[in-house]
Amino acid sequence: MPDQCVETLRAVAVVGVGMTPVTSGSGKSLSQLFVEAAKDAIEDAGVDRIDSIYVGNMMSGFLQNQEHLGSLMATALGNEGIPSYKVEAACASGGVATNVGLKAVMSGLEEIVLVGAVEKMSGYTTPHVTAGLMMAEDKLGVGATGVTFVGLNAMIAREYMHRYKVSHESLAQLPVLCHENALSNSKAQFHKKISVDDVLKSSLVADPLRLYDCSAIGDGAAALILAPLERAGEFTDSPVSIVASTIATDLLSLHQRADITRFEGSRKAANRAYAAAGLGPDDIDVVEVHDAFSVLGVMALEDLGFAEKGSGVQLIENGDCTRDGRLPTNTFGGLKARGHPVGASGIYQLAEITLQLSNRAGACQVPNADVGLAQSVGGVGSTVAVHILKRGGQ
Amino acid sequence: MPDQCVETLRAVAVVGVGMTPVTSGSGKSLSQLFVEAAKDAIEDAGVDRIDSIYVGNMMSGFLQNQEHLGSLMATALGNEGIPSYKVEAACASGGVATNVGLKAVMSGLEEIVLVGAVEKMSGYTTPHVTAGLMMAEDKLGVGATGVTFVGLNAMIAREYMHRYKVSHESLAQLPVLCHENALSNSKAQFHKKISVDDVLKSSLVADPLRLYDCSAIGDGAAALILAPLERAGEFTDSPVSIVASTIATDLLSLHQRADITRFEGSRKAANRAYAAAGLGPDDIDVVEVHDAFSVLGVMALEDLGFAEKGSGVQLIENGDCTRDGRLPTNTFGGLKARGHPVGASGIYQLAEITLQLSNRAGACQVPNADVGLAQSVGGVGSTVAVHILKRGGQ
DSSP: OOHHHHTTSOOEEEEEEEEOOOBSOOOOOHHHHHHHHHHHHHHHHTOSOOSEEEEEOSSIIIIIOOOOHHHHHHHHTTOTTSOEEEEEBTBTHHHHHHHHHHHHHHHTSOSSEEEEEEEEOTTSOHHHHHHHHGGGSOTTTTGGGTOOHHHHHHHHHHHHHHHHTOOHHHHTHHHHHHHHHHTTOTTOSOOOOOOHHHHHHSOEEETTEEGGGBOOOOEEEEEEEEEEGGGGGGTOSSOEEEEEEEEEEOOSSGGGOSOTTSOHHHHHHHHHHHHHHTOOGGGOSEEEOOOSBHHHHHHHHHHTTSSOTTOHHHHHHTTTTSTTSSSOBSTTOHHHHTOOOGGGHHHHHHHHHHHHHTTOOGGGOOSSOOEEEEEEEETTTTEEEEEEEEEBOO | OOHHHHTTSOOEEEEEEEEOOOBSOOOOOHHHHHHHHHHHHHHHHTOSOOSEEEEEOSSIIIIIOOOOHHHHHHHHTTOTTSOEEEEEBTBTHHHHHHHHHHHHHHHTSOSSEEEEEEEEOTTSOHHHHHHHHGGGSOTTTTGGGTOOHHHHHHHHHHHHHHHHTOOHHHHTHHHHHHHHHHTTOTTOSOOOOOOHHHHHHSOEEETTEEGGGBOOOOEEEEEEEEEEGGGGGGTOSSOEEEEEEEEEEOOSSGGGOSOTTSOHHHHHHHHHHHHHHTOOGGGOSEEEOOOSBHHHHHHHHHHTTSSOTTOHHHHHHTTTTSTTSSSOBSTTOHHHHTOOOGGGHHHHHHHHHHHHHTTOOGGGOOTTOOEEEEEEEETTTTEEEEEEEEEBOO
16 A cells, blocks of 8 residues: 555445344345345445445355346345446455445545345255355366365364364364354354364264354345445444455465465455554454354464464463453354355454444443454455454544 | 545556457466466566456356456466455456456555456357356346347347337448458457348347347457556556546346336446546547447447437448547457457457557557547446546546
8 A cells, every 4th residue: 555645545434234144045035135134234324325336245156147246236226327346255255345345435436335245055955055165266276176165174174183283172162152152143043052062973074074163054145334434423323443454365275385274365464454453463352253164263363363373272262252251253153153155254244343343232242342353264265354343433 | 426535536547458369269267368368468567566456257157167266366377465356247347347446546555456357158058158148137037037138139129220210231330340340450259351241141149130240259358457647657658547437337127127229327337437537429539339239339329429319320331430430439349359258348448448549559550549438338238337548647
């Protein structure tokens, strides 16, 4: 970012949030889901117009044979005419769409922007959805071998557990925490308390990952209304500022990397975000990590700077990650238990962080949270979006 | 655009362009095509670094079962680490990706940006590609009827011809012109002179549209390097400014509209672009219109303000649209004859306009062109991108 231009950029606030419940079979179309979340956010903000729409989604071309979600959603919302865009970066689509919409408001080019994301994964066979998820990796160089996306993450888990001497029992603490947190989130996909033993005894999916290590197939949509901070008071008494929004890529495929137990994309995006916000890991009061698989959530705690490499599980085992702990983590249930409608998850995270920082998180509320961070991952760490949000102004 | 922010936005120039030939069977992967065009543009600009990548593409999820083109292309280019995005808006994906990348440079958030687009349509059965093209329309509300994308455009052609008493002979002038222009474009898909009679006698595709009314299935990629105008001199002696970039949507589906013989999206995007640039149709020296079907190119000439409704063909019949005419049109062959790798076409247009305005169009060069306009259409006019480019500064 060139120095001479920083001062011309506007601070941006989230002034409204919306989300559908995540379900394993909504029976709703992409546009029905998106409109439900978008109208929720529009009503929350009380805005009477939006200037543009950014839609995050990963799999609509493959699963629904539907593209052109920009015009589709503008039409469904009754906003035909305005610019409307689809932005895709696999499971990080929602986080990346937010980054793009945010930049439009920061620049002054657009004023009131709807950023939403949707994914509909139910209603298809599991092999079909599994094939769709591999679109996040290199289809020709990796997908052609027959490996699945969970298989790649299983390789990460195996190497991580071996190198850092971390047991499956320890990794399983994260899904247990997420299921506990989701009990008080009415929009979560799962409302079921589980134990470490439940995780270890659940069906094997891709050794060593078992069913409860893995997020599930789900439908859902989430949305944010972004506005210049200086105008936030028109829409809300409790604005939340976005003080950093960073995207980093990494080599697309695991086999191209020197070390698969850390995601350089997470580290780069986080370091850039901390620098942009003038903050560090110690300043974060609440965090949402991309726990599509238990090992990924633990690695995230390390790659984001909250723990040394190999010791992420200690944070959870120490109780730091509970809602009343030092670093409340995945306070609405995370990808594992709130649900992971892949392209939409990045915006669920940001909506949840916004609710926390504006004291509107209801039964999921954590005490005294001023600064929150959300990390959204596309592919096997191949794209990472990090956002830092702050209560009130900057 | 709020008044107080206009003065803080930077002027942006195209400082490098690249493109692959459009072919009916490249035998190349998405990333091979993209890298070829991107390296061409990077070499043309002589840049030694890029800050971010915006990738336009429509069909990779459906045809190649490949998403996550941001990380894929960053990796393939050796630029892993930097932010990289996929932007999609059906056949307008390239134009819309340019709008998004441009805004990043205007804001000062990013400095040197690669905007590229790719589509690979060959190697699949025609029914399969035809099904993919319908992703631009509403799959549930329209696609489910069995109508094809060319079928929808045939309805437009039928209504247009009936309402304005325009003959097929007249509409056929546009593909004849495009094929003539493509003869001198070494990267065009077709190098074959055709006559009006050839158009009228070619195979019926969807009545009244015949084979030579329709753009073909093709593979291709094109790319631009965008930089702040104030730095353009570092990279080129002949910068071309982007003086307007506008996106407008319309109701997604034809049956939702009052009048299918004009595209409100084109009219809105064009009017916003003229206003932003402080220019009007009379100031345009060279134009690229989205002639995916002959009737669309003619309608574009009207919707962009160059002719009254129903009289677009007169411009062509008068000779205004030839390279030495008053309004040189589709000077490299347009979608019909240069080729229409759908998501990439919007960037081919912008690369070609840039070559014209910098006097680098070779055998396709038109005389005395200072200002050019490109119109890119997604779906049946459901998203339209309009760019106005100007030789030198603003």
